[in-house]
Amino acid sequence: MLTEHFFNRNKLKTPYPKELKKIISLKDSELAFEEINKWKGYNSTPLHFLDEIASELGINEIYYKDESPRFDLKSFKALGGTYGVLMFIQNSLKKEIGDIVSTKDIYSGKYSKIVSKYTVTTATDGNHGRSVAFGAKLFGCKCKIYIHAEVSLGRKEAMEELGAKVIRVSGNYDESVHICKNEAKSNGWYIISDTSYKGYTEYPRYIMAGYTVMIKEIINQLKDKPLPTHIFLQAGVGSFPGAICGYFWERFHEHDIKIIIVESDLAGCLIKSAQTGKMSSVDIKKETIMAGLSCGEPSLLGWEILKSGADYFVTINDDLVPKTMKLLLDNYNIEAGESSVAGLVALMDINNDQNLKNKMGINEQSVILLFGTEGATDLKLYQSIIQNNKLGII
Numbered sequence: 001m002l003t004e005h006f007f008n009r010n011k012l013k014t015p016y017p018k019e020l021k022k023i024i025s026l027k028d029s030e031l032a033f034e035e036i037n038k039w040k041g042y043n044s045t046p047l048h049f050l051d052e053i054a055s056e057l058g059i060n061e062i063y064y065k066d067e068s069p070r071f072d073l074k075s076f077k078a079l080g081g082t083y084g085v086l087m088f089i090q091n092s093l094k095k096e097i098g099d100i101v102s103t104k105d106i107y108s109g110k111y112s113k114i115v116s117k118y119t120v121t122t123a124t125d126g127n128h129g130r131s132v133a134f135g136a137k138l139f140g141c142k143c144k145i146y147i148h149a150e151v152s153l154g155r156k157e158a159m160e161e162l163g164a165k166v167i168r169v170s171g172n173y174d175e176s177v178h179i180c181k182n183e184a185k186s187n188g189w190y191i192i193s194d195t196s197y198k199g200y201t202e203y204p205r206y207i208m209a210g211y212t213v214m215i216k217e218i219i220n221q222l223k224d225k226p227l228p229t230h231i232f233l234q235a236g237v238g239s240f241p242g243a244i245c246g247y248f249w250e251r252f253h254e255h256d257i258k259i260i261i262v263e264s265d266l267a268g269c270l271i272k273s274a275q276t277g278k279m280s281s282v283d284i285k286k287e288t289i290m291a292g293l294s295c296g297e298p299s300l301l302g303w304e305i306l307k308s309g310a311d312y313f314v315t316i317n318d319d320l321v322p323k324t325m326k327l328l329l330d331n332y333n334i335e336a337g338e339s340s341v342a343g344l345v346a347l348m349d350i351n352n353d354q355n356l357k358n359k360m361g362i363n364e365q366s367v368i369l370l371f372g373t374e375g376a377t378d379l380k381l382y383q384s385i386i387q388n389n390k391l392g393i394i
């Protein structure tokens, strides 16, 4: 059920503002792509066409970018945190050696004596930490990851398997961010965070640039198919939707593509920010099943883009999440994790409200782009959700 919505604008967007290019630009995106597409195991992830669901909903097309096979990490986050770690190592080596070191040399272990002394750290609800741990392993530095009380054991173990030391703290995601910040300061570790705040923006920018590799792939995969008219972006702190929104805004400004931000009703910090007109936090009182979206404080940079780039903010509850995961598995053989289906759930909710549909301009001509941001990032949890969902098809 759609629990809340907010209309952010009803006029055409201006061209992508110069000040936002300092956060994310097509040039940053190009640099990220040039680097990431050289990594071992890099492959474009599939773009599925959900034709049956589209015709059932009376919509022209639904595209679903499926991040479940992204490297071996099963989420789009692999594009961000890993790239952030690499950029940190490259920048640090430049400071120490006084020269630019190629990523090939970092990869080959030429500077391993220096790199092995670095420690990267982050707070996470699973996916970003896994990506940072993967980067640390790939490029040869140490890694400490902070998780909150509710992060599943499966997600914790996935990070440990990559060699990270994982520290569980009491409290929620936002508290783990604060503890990580303090520990990094006292131990001389470097934070590679996917959320940004005043005084900490350099690495979140790289991470956001890494996420946009998905769009480069999508554009290639569309071939002669039309660009989307509406993009649904599920949000935690807002770095992912901010990056995608910024890219489309800069490159396809004249197409006036509508951006719809989808949050859990238990963690609606961006909708609250949009409603109040200033960056605002919410207290997480209960964890949503969509663990990746359980964030109460927006990312400064993500919000900077979304406050003028997003057209609508909506929140959904957990009710339809298991059924929608099963719907994608049964009908398309798509492994969609909990946070993955948020966009489709929101679309189905909106579709039940003709008034809202009209206002959002969703109709039989619409072309919807959804991001399946994760696969079974905790396999046991995924299987139990699928098996316990007796109702099956929606």
Ligand SMILES: Cc1ncc(COP(=O)(O)O)c(C=O)c1O
Binding pocket: 075, 077, 125, 127, 128, 194, 234, 235, 236, 237, 238, 239, 240, 241, 291, 292, 293, 295, 339, 340, 373, 374
């Ligand atoms: C699977 C998944 N989808 C979406 C998101 C949302 O990304 P962001 O927190 O940058 O808004 C996350 C964040 O962790 C995630 O893990």
